Amino acid sequence: MVSKDIEENRVSIIIPVRNVEDYVEEAVKSLFSQTYKNIEIIIINDHSVDRTRSLLDGLAKLDSRLKVYDAIGKGKVAAFNQGWSVCSGEYIFLFAGDDVLPNNSIENRCLLFGDGVDVATGKIKSFSNNKKYDGIVYPKKNAPNLSGGAAGFTREFANKIFPIPELLPNEDVWTSLHIRAFAKKINWTNDIILNYRIHENNSMGFGVAFDKKSEIIGSRNKAYKLFLEKYKNVLDLENLNYLDGKIKAEGLRKEGRIWSLLFLGGVSLKDRLANISFSSELTYKVRVVLEKYLSGR
Known part of the structure; x- marks a missing residue:
């Protein structure tokens, strides 16, 4: 009670x-x-x-x-x-x-x-x-x-x-x-x-085609720029650097620049690999196959 x-x-x-x-x-x-x-x-x-x-x-x-x-x-x-x-x-x-x-x-x-x-x-x-x-x-x-x-x-x-x-x-x-x-x-x-x-109609788009998944990820990641624009004058250096890395990673992901993502500074290896997995049809297919092992972190 x-x-x-x-x-x-x-x-x-x-x-x-x-x-x-x-x-x-x-x-x-x-x-x-x-x-x-x-x-x-x-x-x-x-x-x-x-x-x-x-x-x-x-x-x-x-x-x-x-x-x-x-x-x-x-x-x-x-x-x-x-x-x-x-x-x-x-x-x-x-x-x-x-x-x-x-x-x-x-x-x-x-x-x-x-x-x-x-x-x-x-x-x-x-x-x-x-x-x-x-x-x-x-x-x-x-x-x-x-x-x-x-x-x-x-x-x-x-x-x-x-x-x-x-x-x-x-x-x-x-x-x-x-x-x-x-x-x-x-x-x-x-x-x-x-x-x-988790089902076929989840907003996160589990199991959908790469183009649709990339669109979903891109829409979610708009939050980083919006947050930076709202709070850039009050955030500490750690958070500013974190947002800068997230925004750069999203730009590279959208362009499919896998090697640039892999060696991007200021972003954790986990985040770099996650972005790579959503950056091309091939890497996304690998992620879908290994989903249960890659999720949960």
């Missing part, structure tokens, strides 16, 4: 959804069953054309903590921003309509807050009908997962992140850059706090 002192803090869970009729009931019911009860579930229906909205209406009748809104803008990031504008929690968590939370996920992360902690996170584990993508833990090593679905934020820290630029396809890079640059204290558990469903 969660102590009353801890559960005094309301948690807002913001979820953009679009055409997830096959998954949304399982996702939302995993929130209903959380051991941490003081939550508000804010779902923004991003112009779904399947049964998603009607399923959500039925779920909302089962639990008053669920509030469903129709999207004003269009796209995942616009939906997150809309959810942020109406949420009231002291802690902010982001979620997806096709994933599943272990029933102690919110509690485990809330226990990590306090003593100046800005960000509380844990590990993610994938599940999929495709064995290649099933059972991957992110990250494999003893380190925090800083992706949007894993990390929870204090409201004060979330104020730095939101609004997210709406030309970005998702929140992950933008949130992780804020954590890297501005989080005074990060606390994490090695427990699995999110079960990440």
